[in-house]
Amino acid sequence: MTLFCRHTSASLLIHENAAPAAQRDTEAFFARLAPEGADYEHDDEGPDDMPAHLRTALTATQLSIPVMNGRLILGTWQGIFLFEHRAGPHVREIALHLVGE
Amino acid sequence: MTLFCRHTSASLLIHENAAPAAQRDTEAFFARLAPEGADYEHDDEGPDDMPAHLRTALTATQLSIPVMNGRLILGTWQGIFLFEHRAGPHVREIALHLVGE
Amino acid sequence: MTLFCRHTSASLLIHENAAPAAQRDTEAFFARLAPEGADYEHDDEGPDDMPAHLRTALTATQLSIPVMNGRLILGTWQGIFLFEHRAGPHVREIALHLVGE
Numbered sequence: 001m002t003l004f005c006r007h008t009s010a011s012l013l014i015h016e017n018a019a020p021a022a023q024r025d026t027e028a029f030f031a032r033l034a035p036e037g038a039d040y041e042h043d044d045e046g047p048d049d050m051p052a053h054l055r056t057a058l059t060a061t062q063l064s065i066p067v068m069n070g071r072l073i074l075g076t077w078q079g080i081f082l083f084e085h086r087a088g089p090h091v092r093e094i095a096l097h098l099v100g101e
Numbered sequence: 102m103t104l105f106c107r108h109t110s111a112s113l114l115i116h117e118n119a120a121p122a123a124q125r126d127t128e129a130f131f132a133r134l135a136p137e138g139a140d141y142e143h144d145d146e147g148p149d150d151m152p153a154h155l156r157t158a159l160t161a162t163q164l165s166i167p168v169m170n171g172r173l174i175l176g177t178w179q180g181i182f183l184f185e186h187r188a189g190p191h192v193r194e195i196a197l198h199l200v201g202e
Numbered sequence: 203m204t205l206f207c208r209h210t211s212a213s214l215l216i217h218e219n220a221a222p223a224a225q226r227d228t229e230a231f232f233a234r235l236a237p238e239g240a241d242y243e244h245d246d247e248g249p250d251d252m253p254a255h256l257r258t259a260l261t262a263t264q265l266s267i268p269v270m271n272g273r274l275i276l277g278t279w280q281g282i283f284l285f286e287h288r289a290g291p292h293v294r295e296i297a298l299h300l301v302g303e
Contacts (some may be wrong), residue, residue, distance in 0.1 A: 002165050002167055002291050003194065004165075004166060004167055004174065004188055005176075006174065006175065006176030006177075006179065007176050007178070007179070008116060008117045008118075008176070008178050008179055013208065013259055014263045014264075015210060015255065015258075015259060016210045016244075017203055017210075018253050019244050019246060021243040021244035022244040022252065023244055024244075025242045025244050025252050025255075025256075026255060026256060029236065029256050030259075033134075033235075034256035040126045040239060041122040041126050041181065042117075042120050042122035042123040042125075042126050044120060047202055050123065050209070051125050053117050053123055053126075053127060053128060054126075054130050056115075056116075057116065057127060057131075057159075057160060058159055058160075058259075058260055059260075060161070060262070060263075060264075061115045061161075061164070061179075062115075062161075062164055062165055062166065062205075062246050063263070064165050064264055064266050065206060065264065066206055068297075071103065073206065073208065073209070073297050074208065075208030075209050075281050076208075077209070077210050078208065078209070078210055078263075080279060084223075093176070095169075095174050097166050097167035097202070099200060099204060099301060100300055100301070103266050103268055105266075105267060105268055105275065106277075106280075107275065107276065107277030107280065108277050108279070108280070109216065109217055109218045109279050109280055109284070110275070122251075126232055127236075135231065140227055141227045142223040142227050143221050143223035143224040143226075143227050145216075145221060151227050154217065154218050154224055154227075154228060154229050155228060157217075157231075158215055158217065158228060158260075158261060159260055159261075161262070162216045162262075162280075163216075163262075163267065167203050167241070172248055184289075194277070196268050196270075196275050197223060198241065198268035199256075
């Protein structure tokens, strides 16, 4: 099954699914790694615009996950997340494509 | 459709397609994140060799993009880029594999 | 052929396959980029727990590589690596899914 995120300021992430603290650490890490206010040339949509593109480039726009016996073969701790990189809420579209019998 | 970049010093990137400034910011960001001159052990092909491997590791070597009605289902602002990480120009090979009917 | 890593603290990497020094530089780079001891909230499994999730998020959990004439179409210098992000050794599971005739 292929998931494809149709955006340049949100991405897909397979991440630890059990510990909310891990999710908060990951959000904080990417906020430090590609911060707002770093003197970007591009800021058409505000200070969170360019950091969102960078965090998207550093993570995944697409994931293909094998299916076995009708289920994704995710590992025990893996969850699939939509990673929103803009400061405010946005409606996002993810395309799902299932290939096989 | 699967795109596969057959190199370890160039990668594939889905990125904002409308604003050239966003592309320049992204190039500058990766140049800061994995800079030349950071005392790498590996420099067989010069100071831009190891940073190119690192920037490749941080982005995508492969992208699979669903096709619907004969068209890639890219979002409005998404463009597919070959991200060259070496300082000089190189000829690059991208394999395309289309699966389906 | 799709490879899928069933973990959140190890990942897949296509990387320079000929120079061990390049592999050491890449390990050192990710150790600096997402270091231990950076005051993470999540440390259920020790100080190497959260850095491992971050390094996984920055690299690939899944790779799809086209096959031609019975062989992966890897480039000359490309090797496929399992990138272990925890400090100690772990048993890891990679799912392989081959689609086609």
